[in-house]
Amino acid sequence: MAKAKSAFVCTECGAEYSKWQGQCSNCREWNTLSEIRLTSARPGAAAASGSAGRGGYAGALTKEVVDLSGVDLTEVPRFSSTFEEFDRVLGGGLVPGSAVLLGGHPGAGKSTLLLQTACRLAQSKRVLYVTGEESLSQVAMRAHRLQLPTHGLKMLAETSVETLLAVVERERPEVLIIDSIQTMHLEDIGSAPGGVAQVRESAAALTRFAKQSNTVLLLVGHVTKDGTLAGPKVLEHMIDASLLLEGGSDSRFRTLRGQKNRFGAVNELGVFAMVELGLKEVKNLSAIFLSRSEEQASGSLVMVVWEGTRPILVEVQALLDESALGNPRRVAVGLDHNRLAMLLAVLHKHGGLFTGDQDVFLNVVGGVKVLETSADLAVLLAVVSSLQNRPLPRELVVFGEVGLSGEIRPVPSGQERIVEAAKHGFTRAIVPRGNAPRQAPAGMQVVAVDKLSEALEAL
Template sequence: MAKAKSAFVCTECGAEYRKWQGQCSSCQAWNTLSEVRLAPARPGAAAGATARAGYAGSLSREVVDLAHVDLSEVPRLSSTFAEFDRVLGGGLVPGSAVLLGGHPGAGKSTLLLQTAAKLAQAHRVLYVTGEESLSQVAMRAHRLQVPVTGLKMLAETSVETVLAVAERESPEILVIDSIQTMHLEDVASAPGGVAQVRESAAALTRFAKQSDTVLLLVGHVTKDGTLAGPKVLEHMIDASLLLEGGADSRFRTLRGQKNRFGAVNELGVFAMLDHGLKEVKNPSAIFLSRSEEQAPGSLVMVVWEGTRPLLVEVQALLDESALGNPRRVAVGLDANRLAMLLAVLHRHGGLFTGDQDVFLNVVGGVKVLETSADLAVLLAVVSSLQSRSLPRELVAFGEVGLSGEIRPVPSGQERIVEAAKHGFTRAIVPRANVPKRIPEGMEVVGVEKLADALEAM
């Protein structure tokens, strides 16, 4: 009897080792190696590998000039959600594998069930559920009031069975909910393990590429917010999307982290209602639902998400600290960058916050990843520190350097135009971002130093 072989795989980067070690030599992470049982070689394995190699060779059997490649051969399918299509880069591409991740309760299954039910009216769709029974899915579809005619359902966790049914049904869109519940008979580990997730995703992706089927996978996330499973899973797929939003939040944001067919960091906004997710056409108007009475520490900033500007409100609260180490809490922003900006404010603005607890919040649950929020954050902090309210019609954006300079940011003209559309009449921006043609009724103040920005407040 052949001896079972095993390997150790890093869950962070996917590197493999023959024996266990405390630190991964590739990504330098500690205690991330997990044992994977390798299936013994089967008699037909070599023939299967030869067939797969032949298939791979058929894709590039002749050399073609890149300029002569016909892009019309790759049509896109609309997901029936404009915000979903925006994040995907224009729609679903046949033969692509898309991974949708998110925390429990974020709405992953709801979004895909709504999408699959609408697509099933014009396309062949196969929805495979491994976490729920068919009756549970039917109850959710009834609650969401989505059309159920034409949607093929399968409750199965065996990848071999799923592929056999898919061969028979020949779907155009295949939904797997979720990849952590799938398993292969030849892989000797429990479903959800490193080996099972990797091999199951590889088998499903291979089928999607060979049959030009759109593959939609649901993936779980860890408590840190990263996708569970081996890192190699993100390398095998074509697009990785993350659905964010807490259970107490009405809004959900769909963000692209990897996309071979479109731009990354694109943002789609949905509202969670009684009948499922509904796309938000104008996110800026939703995030600008402000109170009538303006309070100190509140300011609107213009950030750039993917291919469009977005107006969001940032709130700062400073309170005298009774602790030896004052707290620095940032929700929706990088806490390390907040500490850096407070040091710049002290050194180049002359305002000391070392004895103050600083709390920062981006309204609406949006996570701001770009540096154009620096100037608005500092102005909100100063407003709260001095207990002076800022005008409601004021917006600000710009990157703050360590020497106190205000650096320009991309797409300054589009940001100012978006602010003018929503009724704002004054903007504090980097001097290099002051447009040649200023929108009518808009006053744009260009600043070069932090001291100039504080004076312009």
Template sequence: MAKAKSAFVCTECGAEYRKWQGQCGSCQEWNTLTEVRLAPARPGAGSTASAPSGRGGYSGALSREVVDLASVDLSEVPRLSSTFGEFDRVLGGGLVPGSAVLLGGHPGAGKSTLLLQTACKLAQQRRILYVTGEESLSQVAMRAHRLQLPTQGLKMLAETSIETILAVAEREKPEILVIDSIQTMHLEDISSAPGGVAQVRESAAALTRFAKQSNTVLLLVGHVTKDGSLAGPKVLEHMIDASLLLEGGADSRFRTLRGQKNRFGAVNELGVFAMLEQGLKEVKNPSAIFLSRNEEQAPGSLVMVVWEGTRPILVEVQALVDESALGNPRRVAVGLDPNRLAMLLAVLNRHGGLFTGDQDVFLNVVGGVKVLETSADLAVLLAVVSSLQNRALPKELVVFGEVGLSGEIRPVPSGQERIAEAAKHGFARAIVPRANAPKQAPAGMEVIPVDKLSDALEAL
């Protein structure tokens, strides 16, 4: 009997090594190598015959033919609507035939609920195969009944063997294949346990290969670790076409669906859902939710306009500045980068003349939104100034702009659209970078362009 071979695979980047070592040479991470058993080579496994393109539309199958780039067909890729406008927005317009989409999130975020709602509604017009590896068929049926979903026409399969799933999929020929979840799937010829590096990588590769060859939409559910990153090998994120993350705490009624990778649409697109008794319901106007403010304006509260994917969203930022009893004052930012907060406070001291070195500074973005762009810089500083001086800012004021280290206010992308969104929600004043100021302000709005941080402080 041939001796079983093994290798050591990095859980972060997927690099393989013959021997164990403390640090991965590819990603420089420590203690990330795990041992996996390699399956014996099968006859014909190395063949690269071109696969059939399947039903019309996008074909992800490989081809041996060499073609000129100018001769490639540029026709629009046909998309399938998920029946959720917010889901389609994050996907870039809908589901693309032959694509693999990975949906991640913490336990209880609503991953299975979102896909079950999508599958039940789409099953009325299209062929759907829903494979569950974590729940029994009765559990899924009870959830669908509780959510009052139409269950007629949805094909279900409770299975964890990839070979069996692919055989059933070949027979049923679904247009959409849902796998819940990829961490429970396994291949027979790999001896490691389900959820391991080798099993997750090879199972995802086999399913993705089937999706490309048959032009089937593949929807995978993935678990995340404590720090919010996807569990399993990092190479899994490179295999799929779109990686989506469903976020939202157990105590929050709202869920945000963010696109982290998308080969068919904009990256960092944001969709908002509300978790109700009937499941997830899309929120078509998220700015109205994030702007649920009190009638009496409090110091340290200010509205800013952030750009998420392809649309502007108005969110409220709150700052609390208090005298510190510690030798090292605290800098806490929820929804923003704490390192950037420390840098902005240094700019405020140097170019604004306001010292916060002996103050605790707490910052929070209302609604659980994570702001990843620099357009929130000016709003953050003005909110800090408002709390520091205990003076409330006007309720009809909206602010955006990037702050440089020399105190200048830099322009941000899509400034005209941000101002128009603020005017649509009834804001009467806007402090913006001078380069983003429109030639003609919207009706009923006063736009105040600024060049430096001192100009913005004077405008208050």
């Protein structure tokens, strides 16, 4: 009997090696290599290869090539998931034949969101919900507690991929939900469910079926303690969209962010509120993040960030306190820690304000993670406000990128940001000169600046 071949795959970056080693040479992480069994080639592969060597690439092995200009540009058909925020992150809705991976921490609401989606879709489409972690009675009790319409939703408690594929071949659902991919296993792979080999091959088999049958495949995936998806990185290459549901147990809001999407924009954001009857859509994002205190306090400022295809107004808070340590602390919640250190150096060099003896704490209210550089100017002005203990006007809104030479650079969609701020009653804005509109919205005073020193003078 031929010896089964195996390889070792890094669970962090997906790099593959022929033998085990303690450290991954690609991402430099330790103890991340896991063994997977390689499937043997088809019996006819060698014969096909031999005939090819003799000029035998003909018949079934011949593929037609087409000109790019002749490819059909028909719009990809979609249908709604019944949640507008879910559709927004997906790029407009669910695409038949697509594979979508939904990840998140335990308790984030992954199963709740998909159960609500499944029950609503089942009223008009054939939906099969496969649970590998919970019993059917547990899912039924949750649906009853959330007061969902349960009629028409097909359920299956199964962890074997072979059995599952036989059932879906008979049922032919339009939407197939797997909760979760870490519980699925193939009989011919010796490792335990949740291992690298099982997750990789199970996802490949299910995705292959979805492509062939035009079924929408929704997979639930767990995340590791550092927030990355558990299992091999190659799993993200198999699927069409990777979504992450974020939100701690101490917050009633959940954010759904697109990390990869072949049918829409990435980094799109959808927000849900966890209520008694499950997840509820939040359509006016700025309103929930602007619940500010009535009392004016130093270090508080509103900025306009761009998430996906829409602007959001969020509050950034800064607190500076004289440090008793030789190495002052720099803490940023919702912002990049390294960028904070850079901005403080720019403030000292080009603004003349020294913070080297101060502990600096920054927080973006509402648990929002700001990934873009348009928050730079707002962060620095909030730091200055706390340093000098002087509150900023409540009607002031700020955005702009700060360069290392102290210049204020324009950011994308500046006009839309100003209009969004005016809608929420803000009457003054400090923006980069490149984003200054020709005509400001009614009641809005726009101050355009080129340098950090000009922004400090404008305060």
